[in-house]
Amino acid sequence: MALTGVLRPGHVVIKVLDMPAAVKHYGEVLGLVETARDARGRVFFKGWDEHDHHSVVLTPSDEAGMETMGWKVDSPATLKRLAADIEASGLCTDLRWMPAGEQLKTGERFRFTIPTGHVMELFAEKEQLGNDCGTDGPNINPNPWPDGLKGIAPSRFDHCLLYGDDLDGTVRLFTEVLGFGLAEQVMAGPDKDFMIGAFLSCSNKAHDVAFIRQPVKGKFHHASFELGSWEKVLRAGDILSRNKTSIDIGPTRHGITRGETIYFFDPSGNRNEVFAGGYIYYPDKPAITWHEEELGPAIFYHDRKLNEAFLSVFT
Numbered sequence: 001m002a003l004t005g006v007l008r009p010g011h012v013v014i015k016v017l018d019m020p021a022a023v024k025h026y027g028e029v030l031g032l033v034e035t036a037r038d039a040r041g042r043v044f045f046k047g048w049d050e051h052d053h054h055s056v057v058l059t060p061s062d063e064a065g066m067e068t069m070g071w072k073v074d075s076p077a078t079l080k081r082l083a084a085d086i087e088a089s090g091l092c093t094d095l096r097w098m099p100a101g102e103q104l105k106t107g108e109r110f111r112f113t114i115p116t117g118h119v120m121e122l123f124a125e126k127e128q129l130g131n132d133c134g135t136d137g138p139n140i141n142p143n144p145w146p147d148g149l150k151g152i153a154p155s156r157f158d159h160c161l162l163y164g165d166d167l168d169g170t171v172r173l174f175t176e177v178l179g180f181g182l183a184e185q186v187m188a189g190p191d192k193d194f195m196i197g198a199f200l201s202c203s204n205k206a207h208d209v210a211f212i213r214q215p216v217k218g219k220f221h222h223a224s225f226e227l228g229s230w231e232k233v234l235r236a237g238d239i240l241s242r243n244k245t246s247i248d249i250g251p252t253r254h255g256i257t258r259g260e261t262i263y264f265f266d267p268s269g270n271r272n273e274v275f276a277g278g279y280i281y282y283p284d285k286p287a288i289t290w291h292e293e294e295l296g297p298a299i300f301y302h303d304r305k306l307n308e309a310f311l312s313v314f315t
Helices: 020-028 076-089 166-179 230-240 290-301 308-311
Strands: 007-018 033-037 043-046 056-060 065-073 094-098 110-111 119-123 156-164 181-188 194-201 211-213 219-226 247-253 259-265 272-277 287-291
Touching: 007 020, 007 156, 007 181, 007 194, 007 219, 020 033, 020 043, 076 094, 076 110, 076 119, 076 166, 110 181, 166 181, 166 211, 166 287, 166 308, 181 290, 194 247, 230 247, 230 272, 247 308, 287 290
Parallel strands: 007 056, 065 119, 156 211, 181 287, 219 272
Antiparallel strands: 007 065, 033 043, 043 056, 094 110, 110 119, 156 219, 181 194, 194 211, 247 259, 259 272
């Protein structure tokens, strides 16, 4: 297998104000699969086609936002190596090991705060539940999808978009230390040499995480979930309207990543996205560059103009 090191986004921990309302939103409207609850009041979910125990954790809080984003790596040896590399880089603060089991069904995690102020963690081990598609076991003679799906029913947690100030340090960390590629960038300034947006991939997706430069620390713009087709994005709009869910914008298309999209909010004000499409990324693909004056079609290709709330509302 060629894909090594950091494999993919493993989980996002989202802070919510009203847990019953959040559970209804993520479980019945968004349609994730609930897998567990713990003594700390956290509720665990996954997409129907994810095998790991969970990819979304709702944690009770008095403020909305993202607590942490976790990345799955290929082995315990890689976890130790990358932890040492992160420490040696001098780019991160608050480095610490979280013991196995502190997050349900998950091995030890290495936690660190990146230059934009976001808390990230790496882990190598998480119990696998399967996707309920197999007729004779999790991976034996599977059906295309399982019975009993609810709501929008995304197949997986896909990526996050995050806002922070030190974009340069964060891009350096992800590309030089963690091995990500820069798939797309947004450049500003008279000479088009000042980066204000970075879309980074550890896989062959158009991005696994994105950062926008803003004069803030550690802010959460959205968590995104994959659907598979434009038709399913349109259906998601119908489900959101039927449930009177607050929609930010869409359905529409991005210029950046080429994905079809709709944005909406959970009951705590955290933004979600469901999307389909996008291109296949390989490390030898040149980075796509957008200029600030073309940010309208870069973000919303159909309208070719920005939605002010998309830039100014975050948690």
